[in-house]
Amino acid sequence: MPASTMDEPVPVTRSIDSLYPDANIPAQQKRWQNLIAQFEEKYNKKPAFVARSPGRVNLIGEHVDYSLYEVLPMAIAADVLIAVAVPEKEEDFDGDDAVIPMLNTNPQKHRASECRVSPKRLAEIDATQHEWTNYFKAGFNGAVGLLRNDNAKFSPCNMQILVDGNVPAGGGLSSSAAFVCASALAVLRANGRETVKKKELVELAIVSERAVGVNSGGMDQSASVFSIKGNALSVSFSPQLNAEAIPLPELEPPITFMIAQSFVTSDKHVTAARCYNLRVVECTLAAEMMAKTLALELQDDSAPLGRSLRGLQHVYYGGGKSIDVASVSPGDSDTSYKMQLETMLSMVSNVLDEEDGYTREEIATALSMSIPALEEKYMTKFPVDATRFMLGKRARHVFSEALRVIAFKELLQDPASITDLLPRLGALMNETQESCREVYECSCPEIDQLCAIARNAGAYGSRLTGAGWGGCTVHLVPKNKVDDVRNAWIEKYYRAREPDISEAKLQEAIVVSQPGQGSVV
Secondary structure (H helix, E strand, O other): OOHHHHOOEOOOOOOOOOOOOHHHHHHHHHHHHHHHHHHHHHHOOOOOEEEEEEEEEEEEOOOOHHHOOOEEEEEEEEEEEEEEEOOOHHHOOOOOOEEEEEEEOOOOOOOOEEEEEOOOOOOOOOOOOOOOHHHHHHHHHHHHHHHHHHOOOOOOOOOEEEEEEOOOOOOOOOHHHHHHHHHHHHHHHHOOOOOOEHHHHHHHHHHHHHOOOOOOOOHHHHHHHHOOOOEEEEEEOOOOOEEEEEEOOOOOOOEEEEEEEOOOOOOOOOOOOOOHHHHHHHHHHHHHHHHHHOOEEOOOOOOOOOOOHHHHHHHHHHHOEEOOOOOOOOOOOOOOHHHHHHHHHHHHHHHOOOOOOEEHHHHHHHOOOOHHHHHHHHOOOOOOOOOEEOHHHHHHHHHHHHHHHHHHHHHHOOHHHHHHHHHHHHHHHHHHHHHHHHOOOOOOHHHHHHHHHHHHOOOOEEEEEOOOOOOEEEEEEEHHHHHHHHHHHHHHHHHHHOOOOOHHHHHHHEEEEOOOOOOEO
16 A cells, blocks of 8 residues: 555545445444434434444464564454534533543443543543543544644544444454544544544554553554455554555455454453563563674664564664674675564574573663663553563564565465465464464463364464454355354354353354455544
8 A cells, every 4th residue: 555545534435335345234224323313312413423443353463563563454344433523612511621421322331421621631541440431532632632733722622422333342353443543533523634644543543542551563553544445454564654455366265254252351451461561571672682682772663662673673684783883784784574584583592592581680681771770661651460571482473473474465466376375375374373372372272272173174274363362263264164164163162162152142253254444434
């Protein structure tokens, strides 16, 4: 996707037909009608517009975006909708504060609240409290920050909103990014920004979600905004954010992806200290430790903690300077990108050789800093809960997964590979799952079971998707094996765990997915 396309505005549409697969249109029409009807009931008016951002499934490139390596997600039909109206002057609330009632179409699960913000301040977010309204506030703050950059005297307007979302929370399909993106889009539009560029929305949403307490890498927001219906999305982060639509080859039988929920909830905002955020810290420290051993000086970059394994690769191959300024970078700058990654992967075992991981004391000593200084720099912004840090294993996964993304993308773009395309794509997905289970340690028994059942029933490739430790799985399945895989899951996983599981819950659990459309108004 060229820069000019990334800088295009978020589309404005008057029809939902272009947003969803044809089979989903009737159900989505009822959902949108219900949203508008509830809005009228609560506010005695129709909404002025609806901001919409979808969830995503990551086809390959797991846990590498915050190390600034390329990923290959696609948007899905599940999304977050925010119906919005701006009160007329006579309806304005008393005082100078911006007042926003935050209502949800499911008030039993998501209780109503109110956001009240004084003219020169931002919404207060308590990241220790896992409230659904935090995600709206995060998007609100990002949007207001952008508008204040344009006009230092800007004050946000009052808004009336109603939220409806069907992206499963904690399911690995990026409900949080969809919510933050939709919220930021809603606030920008309500405050007079008629044209919202896709890239600026993504960039502010990446930073905004970190306020909720997670070291977000950027894949989720990019997929939610940039995606084009019918295409996967190649997203890269170095030297700057870039997105490229990757059409899926037309095959017979067609390429089909199935998504299956484990119903093991692992919300990365709740378990972050010992799971997601810990992995971000481990990857950052792996880059710092490898750089120290190789006598290289890392440069600040756009990674969550300012240093990354991609940055290490860049410096190693001539993109920076050695600590000894008289020496040259150890890598040959003419080396191909793929060979660079292969070299970085081969170095991990020699440079990060503690199989049982490193203690805080060992890392601090290696980096010539005190333990309090180490914790202040890497573990304060997003606290972690760990006594040992598995730096070698984490770096090994990141470099090998980055290579798998390259191979996956090359297959999709190589017509000569069509005869055995699906088995080769599936093999890469299976390798990712093995690495997530054994090396990055972000799988769980239920995810492993879903993957094994699918492969035995005919899936070419099966892997976790999203943060892991529960959530969802994604599977590459021949069209003629979809029913076999579905029936095997129902018999051997869902009914085995919950004999009386309802048909409605089974429909929620198993989805045949096609690449969907990104954010719209």
